[in-house]
Amino acid sequence: MSKYSKLFFQEKEYHDIGPFRFPIYEDLVAGEAEGVENIARKQAQNTYTLLKIAKAVSKKKKISVKAALEILSDAESDNEVLYDYAEELADIQKDSATVAEQQIEMTTLFLRFRGEVKGDEGWKTVPDWSREDTLSIPSKLLNEVFEFINWERNGWPEEGK
Amino acid sequence: MLETYRSYISSEPFSAAKIYLQIKFCPLGSEYSRESFLRTPVKELSFILSSWHDEQKQRANTQSITTAKLAQLVLQVAHSMGGSKEVVTTKVSDFLPFEFDKEASEQESITKQVLSKIIKSGRIPAHVVAALSPLISPG
Numbered sequence: 001m002s003k004y005s006k007l008f009f010q011e012k013e014y015h016d017i018g019p020f021r022f023p024i025y026e027d028l029v030a031g032e033a034e035g036v037e038n039i040a041r042k043q044a045q046n047t048y049t050l051l052k053i054a055k056a057v058s059k060k061k062k063i064s065v066k067a068a069l070e071i072l073s074d075a076e077s078d079n080e081v082l083y084d085y086a087e088e089l090a091d092i093q094k095d096s097a098t099v100a101e102q103q104i105e106m107t108t109l110f111l112r113f114r115g116e117v118k119g120d121e122g123w124k125t126v127p128d129w130s131r132e133d134t135l136s137i138p139s140k141l142l143n144e145v146f147e148f149i150n151w152e153r154n155g156w157p158e159e160g161k
Numbered sequence: 162m163l164e165t166y167r168s169y170i171s172s173e174p175f176s177a178a179k180i181y182l183q184i185k186f187c188p189l190g191s192e193y194s195r196e197s198f199l200r201t202p203v204k205e206l207s208f209i210l211s212s213w214h215d216e217q218k219q220r221a222n223t224q225s226i227t228t229a230k231l232a233q234l235v236l237q238v239a240h241s242m243g244g245s246k247e248v249v250t251t252k253v254s255d256f257l258p259f260e261f262d263k264e265a266s267e268q269e270s271i272t273k274q275v276l277s278k279i280i281k282s283g284r285i286p287a288h289v290v291a292a293l294s295p296l297i298s299p300g
Binding site: 025027028029030031033034037038041044045047048051052055113114125127 | 162163166167169170174175176177180181196198199200201202203204205206
């Protein structure tokens, strides 16, 4: 191969988070994109339902939507609004994922579709990586992978690579 | 804000299966495994698909050139038999199924306009006008 081949066929760059490494694309791969889209849609559906309830409360109580949202998010207070919409709010709570859960889901996707681990015969992919496998990795590592995910989705900081 | 969320929820979700099916129909796509596909960046997939669609359009245009030329000829004959003194302004590319390199044809049309203006103003010698004639005559 010519010494100038790199001009046409660039070699993959990797981001190391020991014991894993991830190719850098500054983009999502197809498998990740579908999973991330599912998570985002579920979240958007819940936010939409919550906003609809807040709008109904603001109309009924003649207050702003922002104030209605504050009432709805204050689960500890004993106000009748929460009882009026108890069923809908319970559905939202049941379907919504916490930040930690989202972090686990996304990390699982990135490890399954992009992650590589060093074996006896060099680096190899881990297409069978599961949620249970993610739960067994240390939280510091989980945070580092999640940080990498955010850089790949939203752009890298100047000195990140 | 409510409307933004509503339109996002009702929009068509990203479907890897649908895109994989399209990729499979591209040249060499049959050798592309699902595992490799799921590990390919979305930007690359979108580039492959748009290049393939452009290639398909170009192929359809190339295969239709003879028919388009015939249609242009029929139109010119019909025009002259109808006794019209006006010049037929349609081009062969107007009869092709897909637009023929839009950017290039826009540039070409601007060049033609400039050349026509210069010729009409009489600032170009007759032998140059004669040489340019095939380029500026419609059709």
